[in-house]
Amino acid sequence: MKKHVYLLALLFILTLLARLYFSFQSEYFANDEAYSHLRLIESIKETKGFVTYDALSYGGRDVVKPQLFHGIMALFSFIPFYAKIIPELFISFIPLIVYLIAVELTNDKTASIITAFMSSLVPIVFKVTLNQVSPYSLAIPIILLMVYCLMKIYETKFLILFVILSFLLPWIHPSSFLVMLSLLFYVIILISESMNISGLKREAIIFSFFTMLLLNLIIFRKVLLQYGASSISQNIPQKIFDYYFSSFRLSESLFVIGIIPLALGVFGIYLGLHNKNREDVILLSSPIVAVFMLFLLKMIDLSTGLLFLGIFLTLTSALSIKKILNYFSVTKLSAHYSLFVFLLVCLIAVLGIFSSFYYYENDVEKYAINDLKFLADNSDPDAVIISAFNEGNIVSYFSGRKNFVDSDFLLAPNPVQRLNEAEVVYKTFSEAKALEIMKRNRVKFMLLSDTTKDTYDIEKILYVGDRSCFEYERETIYKIVC
Amino acid sequence: MLGIGHVLSMKEKLFTKLYANRTAIVILAILVLGTPIFVKGVDFVKGVEPYHNQRLADLIDGINVPNSDPLSFGSRTFFYPVGTPFILHYTEKIFPTNIVLNLLPFVLGILFVILCFFILKKYQIEERLILISSTVLIFSPPFVYTFTVFNSFTIPVFLNILAISLLLTDKKILNILAVTLFLLMPFFGYIHAVFSLLFLIFYDLRRHTSFIKIVVLFIFLLLVLVYLKQFSQFSLVYLIYEKDLLLRTVSEFGGNFGISIFSVFLIFFGLRHLWKSKYLYSQIYFSLLTLFFIFLINQKTSIYLTLIMSPVIALGLIELYNSKWESEIIKNLTLILLISGLIFSGLGFVAKIPQLQPSQEMIESLQFIRDNSNSNDVVFSHQANGILINSIALRKNVLDENFLYAPHLKERLNDANILFHSRDFEVTKSFLQKYDIVYIYITPDMKDGLVWNEPEEGLLFVLKFSGNNFRRVYSQNGIEIWRVNF
Numbered sequence: 004m005k006k007h008v009y010l011l012a013l014l015f016i017l018t019l020l021a022r023l024y025f026s027f028q029s030e031y032f033a034n035d036e037a038y039s040h041l042r043l044i045e046s047i048k049e050t051k052g053f054v055t056y057d058a059l060s061y062g063g064r065d066v067v068k069p070q071l072f073h074g075i076m077a078l079f080s081f082i083p084f085y086a087k088i089i090p091e092l093f094i095s096f097i098p099l100i101v102y103l104i105a106v107e108l109t110n111d112k113t114a115s116i117i118t119a120f121m122s123s124l125v126p127i128v129f130k131v132t133l134n135q136v137s138p139y140s141l142a143i144p145i146i147l148l149m150v151y152c153l154m155k156i157y158e159t160k161f162l163i164l165f166v167i168l169s170f171l172l173p174w175i176h177p178s179s180f181l182v183m184l185s186l187l188f189y190v191i192i193l194i195s196e197s198m199n200i201s202g203l204k205r206e207a208i209i210f211s212f213f214t215m216l217l218l219n220l221i222i223f224r225k226v227l228l229q230y231g232a233s234s235i236s237q238n239i240p241q242k243i244f245d246y247y248f249s250s251f252r253l254s255e256s257l258f259v260i261g262i263i264p265l266a267l268g269v270f271g272i273y274l275g276l277h278n279k280n281r282e283d284v285i286l287l288s289s290p291i292v293a294v295f296m297l298f299l300l301k302m303i304d305l306s307t308g309l310l311f312l313g314i315f316l317t318l319t320s321a322l323s324i325k326k327i328l329n330y331f332s333v334t335k336l337s338a339h340y341s342l343f344v345f346l347l348v349c350l351i352a353v354l355g356i357f358s359s360f361y362y363y364e365n366d367v368e369k370y371a372i373n374d375l376k377f378l379a380d381n382s383d384p385d386a387v388i389i390s391a392f393n394e395g396n397i398v399s400y401f402s403g404r405k406n407f408v409d410s411d412f413l414l415a416p417n418p419v420q421r422l423n424e425a426e427v428v429y430k431t432f433s434e435a436k437a438l439e440i441m442k443r444n445r446v447k448f449m450l451l452s453d454t455t456k457d458t459y460d461i462e463k464i465l466y467v468g469d470r471s472c473f474e475y476e477r478e479t480i481y482k483i484v485c
Numbered sequence: 486m487l488g489i490g491h492v493l494s495m496k497e498k499l500f501t502k503l504y505a506n507r508t509a510i511v512i513l514a515i516l517v518l519g520t521p522i523f524v525k526g527v528d529f530v531k532g533v534e535p536y537h538n539q540r541l542a543d544l545i546d547g548i549n550v551p552n553s554d555p556l557s558f559g560s561r562t563f564f565y566p567v568g569t570p571f572i573l574h575y576t577e578k579i580f581p582t583n584i585v586l587n588l589l590p591f592v593l594g595i596l597f598v599i600l601c602f603f604i605l606k607k608y609q610i611e612e613r614l615i616l617i618s619s620t621v622l623i624f625s626p627p628f629v630y631t632f633t634v635f636n637s638f639t640i641p642v643f644l645n646i647l648a649i650s651l652l653l654t655d656k657k658i659l660n661i662l663a664v665t666l667f668l669l670m671p672f673f674g675y676i677h678a679v680f681s682l683l684f685l686i687f688y689d690l691r692r693h694t695s696f697i698k699i700v701v702l703f704i705f706l707l708l709v710l711v712y713l714k715q716f717s718q719f720s721l722v723y724l725i726y727e728k729d730l731l732l733r734t735v736s737e738f739g740g741n742f743g744i745s746i747f748s749v750f751l752i753f754f755g756l757r758h759l760w761k762s763k764y765l766y767s768q769i770y771f772s773l774l775t776l777f778f779i780f781l782i783n784q785k786t787s788i789y790l791t792l793i794m795s796p797v798i799a800l801g802l803i804e805l806y807n808s809k810w811e812s813e814i815i816k817n818l819t820l821i822l823l824i825s826g827l828i829f830s831g832l833g834f835v836a837k838i839p840q841l842q843p844s845q846e847m848i849e850s851l852q853f854i855r856d857n858s859n860s861n862d863v864v865f866s867h868q869a870n871g872i873l874i875n876s877i878a879l880r881k882n883v884l885d886e887n888f889l890y891a892p893h894l895k896e897r898l899n900d901a902n903i904l905f906h907s908r909d910f911e912v913t914k915s916f917l918q919k920y921d922i923v924y925i926y927i928t929p930d931m932k933d934g935l936v937w938n939e940p941e942e943g944l945l946f947v948l949k950f951s952g953n954n955f956r957r958v959y960s961q962n963g964i965e966i967w968r969v970n971f
Contacts, residue, residue, distance in 0.1 A: 162812065202811040210815050213822045216746065217829065220737055224833050227738055417929070419938045427940070440940070 007112050011102055011119065018123040019095040026087045026134040031367040033134040035393050038367075038400035039411055040073060040136040041086060047077040059399040060406060061421065062387055062444070065414045067226050071174035072138040090140035094132050097314075098123045100147040105321035107154045108275075108283050114325035117348060121320060124355025127259045127313040130362045131306055142176035143314065149182065149211075150318075154283055156204050169211035173218035181293055181303075181311060183215050188296075189289040198282060226413055256305075258358055260313040263351055267323035268316025275322045284322070290315045367397060370452055374477035375401035378448060386447035391429070391458035392422055398450060407446055429459040434466035441483055449473075449481040506612065507602055510619045514598040517623050517831065518591050521633045521838040527587045531841040532634035535586045536876035537887070541570035542577065556875040557885055558897065559863060559920065564890040568673035569637050586635045593643040594632025598623060600650045605796065607653045617799035624831030625795065626736035626743060627787040633838050641673035642788050645680055664700050671707040676779065678708045680789045683775060687768035733784045736830050742784035744791065747826030748798050754808075755801030769797065798827075843873050846962040847928065851877035853959050854924055854966060865904070865917070866926035867936055874926060883920050905936050906943035910954070913947045917969055925955075929963035 046054045053070045079085045101122040105115035132140050152165035173179040186208050193200050275284025294311050297303035331343050379402050387405045390398045395409025408421040424440045467473040472485035544551045551563050576585050605615045631638050644666050651663035670678040685701050736743035759766045776790040810816035855878045863881045864874045871885025904916045948955045948967050959966035
């Protein structure tokens with residue numbers, strides 16, 4: 004018993020230290036989205052209240068976002084480097100919760116420890132959460148904790164915890180929609196399999212479903228009234244879906260989930276559906292079904308979908324690992340059981356570490372941040388800076404100026420039009436057309452970073468040779484002067 | 486003597502309780518229906534429908550109904566139900582237009598709630614159930630919409646309920662008045678007559694057999710007479726051109742006439758309770774089913790569906806409250822959640838009403854057309870703006886959302902689609918000439934997904950790069966008006 008506790012504590016500490024180590028390798032966060040959250044946290048700190056309007060995004064727009072995570076971060080802001088430390092601390096709890104779920108699922112502590120270890124090295128989790136300020140770092144542990152509570156719902160403390168978490172999750176992240184959908188699928192699958200949902204579990208599910216539904220309706224009321232069902236896809240324009248899905252390669256996505264979690268997870272579901280813990284396996288599989296359905300309907304972005312697939316496949320891997328360990332222990336090689344476990348852990352570690360760091364990249368390091376900081380001191384406070392949609396938050400954070408377009412499309416003013424106009428500005432050969440758009444939108448500066456070039460597949464802007472209109476202000480910035 | 490006194494005192498207490506409950510319900514209705522009026526004031530009329538009904542009322546001359554509507558779809562046969570415009574026409578002779586359009590729905594809504602209370606009491610329904618049922622009704626989005634935005638359902642829905650309550654009284658004169666009202670229903674639209682028939686057949690036929698049978702027959706005959714000409718000449722193609730079903734039917738997703746997700750859940754509990762008596766309540770199942778199917782086709786009928794649903798939802802809440810749960814805390818919390826959900830969907834809808842179109846900017850731009858164009862000029866825009874072009878600019882449109890019996894609807898929709906998306910000047914010119922279009926009216930939502938997604942898509946490109954063939958005569962707050970110069 005104690006051995007496992009020590010191992011688990013060690014795993015937690017190692018995960019946390021490793022994540023902190025990589026986080027502190029760069030003074031910047033990993034991507035554009037982190038800066039959107041960071042600005043929100045800083046606004047909460049400043050105003051001491053939740054934010055409903057962002058003056059910089061899209062030149063000024065309403066903000067509809069659950070902000071409990073940002074509020075918590077603002078509370079911890081007295082800690083030095085809090086934005087680097089706190090999210091990594093939250094996400095490091097994943098292995099602990101995975102261990103608890105795996106024990107419940109398999110009743111095998113060795114298999115559970117291996118699963119917990121595997122969960123700390125899921126590449127997509129690294130990609131989405133390492134060196135990020137992302138509500139996922141709190142939402143994922145909470146979702147996993149809810150799953151665990153549902154498995155042990157007959158103990159009062161877990162029932163109470165489940166009720167509290169159902170209430171908290173919608174205030175943290177819209178992934179509560181996915182949890183609602185998963186619960187719905189869970190109930191449908193159980194009914195279709197003629198399995199009874201026992202009283203308390205059924206009651207807890209009903210309660211949780213309606214709590215999250217009501218809270219989401221309250222938080223996203225404005226959004227729902229404006230976009231209807233497409234609110235679920237965060238109003239992401241078709242163009243953006245196409246942009247990400249066009250670069251979708253099945254082989255790469257499989258690697259992002261992780262080869263071992265994927266193979267063992269799928270096998271685990273197969274095994275689980277034939278054993279006595281079937282109900283729990285269905286519970287863990289229903290988010291997978293929900294994600295596939297949302298993928299089919301193009302209502303979820305690629306990385307969010309893969310993130311949930313990766314996590315829940317890791318959980319179901321526990322059954323496969325148990326099966327493999329049991330099988331090995333009855334073979335003639337059983338005398339080398341410990342060596343086998345060691346080799347299995349090594350294999351998971353090698354593949355996990357390799358994939359995780361292969362897919363992790365710091366986009367922000369590519370930027371000439373000093374160029375943006377230069378604008379903070381040398382431009383009109385009302386100036387608008389045009390960039391690609393996937394760098395708008397970086398622009399606003401470092402320059403403190405309004406961006407033309409960014410990746411937060413919910414309630415953004417004319418997002419489709421702006422996306423298209425940004426593309427026209429970067430890709431057109433017509434100076435007149437570009438100037439018309441920029442003047443209409445009061446754009447004063449134009450960013451041409453490596454990300455801009457990658458996004459629009461360009462090497463340079465064709466019309467900036469006209470020095471009477473475009474001044475080469477800094478390495479990556481043009482000033483519109485005419 | 487003491488016994489009689491005790492009975493009298495009991496009766497008095499019961500009466501006082503009933504009176505207090507009814508007062509509470511009326512106050513609640515006043516608060517819910519009065520909030521949008523309080524927020525937007527009585528000077529502004531919100532929603533497209535009041536403008537449409539106002540224009541139809543203006544077309545009525547004495548007791549004569551016009552043969553044609555000169556503005557909608559360029560000009561079309563007057564096939565609208567005449568009941569509402571007729572009443573509006575005469576009411577406006579007494580009260581100012583803005584007062585009628587804003588306050589009449591409010592007053593009728595309050596009376597509607599009182600009458601529903603009375604009807605349920607007449608059916609000897611338990612008081613607790615009446616109270617919950619009335620609350621559910623008041624917070625339902627269809628009720629809020631019907632009695633805050635003057636529309637073609639506001640008056641007939643009220644009259645239908647009035648007729649039912651008069652029929653349930655024991656006074657003959659009131660019964661005759663009720664029958665008269667029922668007989669008027671076909672003039673307000675076939676949906677209202679169908680509801681009257683449903684009530685008379687399923688709820689009241691057993692009480693007044695021969696008398697009611699004659700009334701039913703008469704309503705049916707009138708319905709056939711009023712609508713025979715229309716049904717024989719046109720098809721119901723308008724059903725095809727609606728928004729997606731989820732958006733129309735679920736109030737939380739913005740459907741003006743939608744029903745709440747929470748009420749759908751609760752109705753199952755209510756029906757489970759009723760099903761304990763098997764077929765005893767078959768009339769409720771049948772009317773729910775019929776109205777639900779009609780609702781899928783025409784979402785405006787949701788007020789009738791809600792009317793039947795409310796007592797069943799209330800029953801569902803009571804059933805849920807009385808049921809045995811393993812955790813009482815979870816049960817109570819779930820109940821609180823469901824009630825909050827029901828209230829929230831109603832209140833959310835109340836908040837939405839002041840934001841309904843037309844905005845002040847739209848009114849100003851349409852008034853610009855009215856003041857700067859000839860009375861025969863045709864204005865082209867998306868069908869969502871068609872009614873406002875008719876009603877505020879007082880000019881002909883090419884398309885509007887009144888698809889029912891619209892002339893050459895499919896052809897016009899196809900032509901509009903080509904016109905919106907073609908970048909070929911000659912193609913655009915031929916269609917503009919086909920419909921004699923003089924003005925093109927463009928709103929911000931048209932440029933942001935409703936019609937176009939790109940700044941120089943289709944017609945926007947033609948307008949911009951066709952030299953003097955088009956002239957932008959108005960450009961404010963994202964609204965553009967282009968004049969055709971050929």
